[in-house]
Amino acid sequence: MSESSELIRIFRASLTHPDELYALVKYKITEVNKLDPSVSHTSKDTVRPKPDPKHTWDLCYYYLNTTSRSFARVIAELDDELRHPVCIFYLVLRGLDTIEDDLSIPLEKKLPILRNFHTIIYQRGWNFDGNGPQEKDRMLCVQFDCVIEEFLGLKERYQLAIAEITRKMGNGMADFVDGKRVVTMDDYNLYTHYVAGLVGLGLTKLFVASGLEDSTVGDEILSNNMGLFLQKTNIIKDFLEDLLDGRRFWPEEVWKQYVPIPENGLVYDGVIGTGRPNTLDVSGATGDLADLAKPEFRDRAMACLNHLCADALTLVPDCLEFLSRLKNPSVFNFCALPQLMAIATISLFFDNPSVFESSGNKIRRGQTVKLLLSSREGFEKVKQIYYNFTLEISRKNRYRNGPPNSFDTSFSKVSTAIGQTLKWIQLHDLKTGKTESLMISSKPILSIQFFAILVVFLAFWAYVVIQ
Numbered sequence: 001m002s003e004s005s006e007l008i009r010i011f012r013a014s015l016t017h018p019d020e021l022y023a024l025v026k027y028k029i030t031e032v033n034k035l036d037p038s039v040s041h042t043s044k045d046t047v048r049p050k051p052d053p054k055h056t057w058d059l060c061y062y063y064l065n066t067t068s069r070s071f072a073r074v075i076a077e078l079d080d081e082l083r084h085p086v087c088i089f090y091l092v093l094r095g096l097d098t099i100e101d102d103l104s105i106p107l108e109k110k111l112p113i114l115r116n117f118h119t120i121i122y123q124r125g126w127n128f129d130g131n132g133p134q135e136k137d138r139m140l141c142v143q144f145d146c147v148i149e150e151f152l153g154l155k156e157r158y159q160l161a162i163a164e165i166t167r168k169m170g171n172g173m174a175d176f177v178d179g180k181r182v183v184t185m186d187d188y189n190l191y192t193h194y195v196a197g198l199v200g201l202g203l204t205k206l207f208v209a210s211g212l213e214d215s216t217v218g219d220e221i222l223s224n225n226m227g228l229f230l231q232k233t234n235i236i237k238d239f240l241e242d243l244l245d246g247r248r249f250w251p252e253e254v255w256k257q258y259v260p261i262p263e264n265g266l267v268y269d270g271v272i273g274t275g276r277p278n279t280l281d282v283s284g285a286t287g288d289l290a291d292l293a294k295p296e297f298r299d300r301a302m303a304c305l306n307h308l309c310a311d312a313l314t315l316v317p318d319c320l321e322f323l324s325r326l327k328n329p330s331v332f333n334f335c336a337l338p339q340l341m342a343i344a345t346i347s348l349f350f351d352n353p354s355v356f357e358s359s360g361n362k363i364r365r366g367q368t369v370k371l372l373l374s375s376r377e378g379f380e381k382v383k384q385i386y387y388n389f390t391l392e393i394s395r396k397n398r399y400r401n402g403p404p405n406s407f408d409t410s411f412s413k414v415s416t417a418i419g420q421t422l423k424w425i426q427l428h429d430l431k432t433g434k435t436e437s438l439m440i441s442s443k444p445i446l447s448i449q450f451f452a453i454l455v456v457f458l459a460f461w462a463y464v465v466i467q
Helices: 003-013 018-030 055-067 069-076 080-101 107-120 138-142 145-152 156-177 185-210 220-237 239-244 289-293 295-313 316-325 329-349 365-375 379-398 411-432 448-466
Strands: 261-263 266-268
Touching: 003 018, 003 365, 018 365, 055 069, 055 080, 055 138, 055 145, 069 080, 069 329, 069 365, 080 107, 080 138, 080 145, 080 156, 080 185, 080 329, 107 156, 145 156, 156 185, 185 220, 220 239, 220 295, 220 316, 220 329, 239 289, 289 295, 295 329, 295 411, 316 329, 316 379, 316 411, 329 365, 329 379, 365 379, 379 411
Parallel strands: none
Antiparallel strands: 261 266
């Protein structure tokens, strides 16, 4: 798809959201070329060749930009002291994850690498070319020596923090690759701790080590839960994609409460404690997680989805607490955007059957850009956005999709989680002396501002098409 076609697709998706159109136009006009060129390598053509001493630096930022544009953007905006350590931390863990995630690598080859990755990053010249040809980030591993070279150039305090988290994550990943499964909720929490909670802990160590944040942000529970919220949100929205790839991260303890259980020609409702048979046709039922992807069992799937959304929402107050403690603007912006995208994602996919109907689901690009710009306005603005999304989830909780679902018992759990978030916001308002209401209508305002935005949008669209 050409760049102009992609831009048109992005703008079209936000046609009924004028605030997103405004954000997209503002971002395109004022933000795209704002970054330091030394960290904006989107093509290898801009990478300085060997033996230039900046060759490995440029390669690292090239791979940062190709593996994740959203993370590359927020990392690039960090203060100079912190930007490079966070970039290298991200690439080290991305390399580790690329090896762990590749099902084509034999276990006897994969496990030693995962368990020893924290020592490998001290070995100059180490590369890995054992990923399958379809692995998206395989070239990062093929040229991983550039990451190692930059890692070894970091201050020792940053190296130690990165190596410690890499050791814990690598061993945790190896445990799950080597047969441990996500069966219980404790397994679910442990898995998300290994792959995301540790990222939160590691980033916090880097923030404090840089001197840009003090030890008050070092609460391990808060840092861990920030990561868990992001990962649980991704696991929820990526259900179908993971299922098709042979990965299962929804905890068995939960989904077994909802899948149909064939027995003696009947399907039992699957809700623990009842076991009532019904007349549902059992021809498509296997008693397996995959049943949730079948249209005939959509009511059960929705109940399971909402159960896991309720669990993820319990983490929101800790995310807000962590963000409220940050002092450095660049660190705050870096942390706030992923969290805003996560609460927006939960709001979108709670009680939403699209989770089981298509893969690759995510929030609109226009909404992402709007959240990016909003994250720079400070904690009060971020808190307001959390508040608005929480109210949206509350509305969806009261008015569910479709007819009443006898399998879905999540209403009270979701309500309790929402109540805890609203309570945290209210207490923070009292503590900071804020008295005005956070309530802001999420409906577009058809005013002079709207028509001004529309004119700018149409002019920009015409420019894109002409180009």
